[in-house]
Amino acid sequence: MNDLLLDISEVSKTFGRGGLLSRQKIAAVNQVSFQLAARRPEILAIIGESGSGKTTLARMILNIETPTSGKLVLDGIDLAAIRSSDARMAFMHKVQPIFQNPFESFNPLKRLDRYLFMTRRRFSRAAGEGAAETSVDDALQKVGLSLQEVRHRYPHELSGGQLQRVAIARALLAEPKLIVADEPVSMIDASLRISIVNLFKTLRDDLGISIIYVTHDLATAYYISDRIMIMQKGCVVESGDARTVLRAPQHPYTRQLREAVLLTEAADVAAGVSGMNDLTSPGAPERRA
Numbered sequence: 001m002n003d004l005l006l007d008i009s010e011v012s013k014t015f016g017r018g019g020l021l022s023r024q025k026i027a028a029v030n031q032v033s034f035q036l037a038a039r040r041p042e043i044l045a046i047i048g049e050s051g052s053g054k055t056t057l058a059r060m061i062l063n064i065e066t067p068t069s070g071k072l073v074l075d076g077i078d079l080a081a082i083r084s085s086d087a088r089m090a091f092m093h094k095v096q097p098i099f100q101n102p103f104e105s106f107n108p109l110k111r112l113d114r115y116l117f118m119t120r121r122r123f124s125r126a127a128g129e130g131a132a133e134t135s136v137d138d139a140l141q142k143v144g145l146s147l148q149e150v151r152h153r154y155p156h157e158l159s160g161g162q163l164q165r166v167a168i169a170r171a172l173l174a175e176p177k178l179i180v181a182d183e184p185v186s187m188i189d190a191s192l193r194i195s196i197v198n199l200f201k202t203l204r205d206d207l208g209i210s211i212i213y214v215t216h217d218l219a220t221a222y223y224i225s226d227r228i229m230i231m232q233k234g235c236v237v238e239s240g241d242a243r244t245v246l247r248a249p250q251h252p253y254t255r256q257l258r259e260a261v262l263l264t265e266a267a268d269v270a271a272g273v274s275g276m277n278d279l280t281s282p283g284a285p286e287r288r289a
């Protein structure tokens with residue numbers, strides 16, 4: 001077994017923008033390095049304002065985007081060496097994505113159970129309809145649904161929260177070691193967000209899956225993450241234990257982000273709204289040991 005699940009060293013991504021004469025270079029991600037240990041599943045939140053490079057970094061980890069420089073290794077697989085479809089499959093067994101809009105993750109004309117059975121066929125060689133039904137149902141049960149609830153249903157027949165759970169169940173069929181979730185709750189009804197982020201904690205604790213949680217939202221990041229990495233203009237400006245970073249931020253940008261949340265919270269309190277923006281709420285559970 002490799003000691004590191006993910007090893008990212010000095011990864012950068014530069015995009016070119018504009019026409020031939022007005023070509024500009026944008027350093028979307030600049031010299032980012034970090035690791036995830038193989039034996040200690042964790043939730044790492046990547047936080048930053050719009051345009052800070054979070055999605056580009058997530059897409060490089062998912063091998064959707066190629067870095068301009070630097071190296072990414074997932075559980076011993078050097079992403080730059082993935083060429084064949086077999087290598088791609090082996091990689092997808094280890095890491096699965098969850099995207100922002102669950103309605104865009106599924107073809108609206110295709111039944112959800114068909115998606116799940118197709119995914120199961122891709123990732124498991126165990127034959128038999130009964131075995132397939134059991135694994136699809138198992139994956140759905142892990143996210144609080146069942147095959148009975150999902151069978152014969154189309155994406156529009158489910159709520160955004162339910163559909164995001166189906167997307168997570170589909171990811172679980174690959175039995176991944178890592179899930180990269182890019183703003184997975186930002187398009188979900190506020191009342192359902194907490195149940196989805198809680199689900200990530202369950203996946204970490206019960207299935208040993210590490211989660212990279214990309215978000216703008218300090219409150220949910222504080223609530224579920226073990227570690228936090230703050231990005232600004234493509235660079236990591238602060239990282240460390242989630243509670244330490246958010247309770248006593250060292251970098252001015254992290255302080256600025258935190259103050260913005262506290263201002264929202266003060267406005268909510270003034271308006272009589274109680275949300276989950278309270279970073280120091282006694283109701284927020286302590287970090288897992």
Ligand SMILES: Nc1ncnc2c1ncn2[C@@H]1O[C@H](COP(=O)(O)OP(=O)(O)OP(=O)(O)O)[C@@H](O)[C@H]1O
Nearest residue numbers: 015017026028048049050051052053054055056057
């Ligand atoms: N394909 C691309 N071509 C050109 N520029 C790009 C491309 N993808 C991203 N960028 C630029 O790279 C920078 C980082 O974008 P990225 O989407 O990674 O940020 P982000 O932190 O995820 O933002 P958001 O929270 O809004 O999704 C931005 O300036 C963006 O415009």
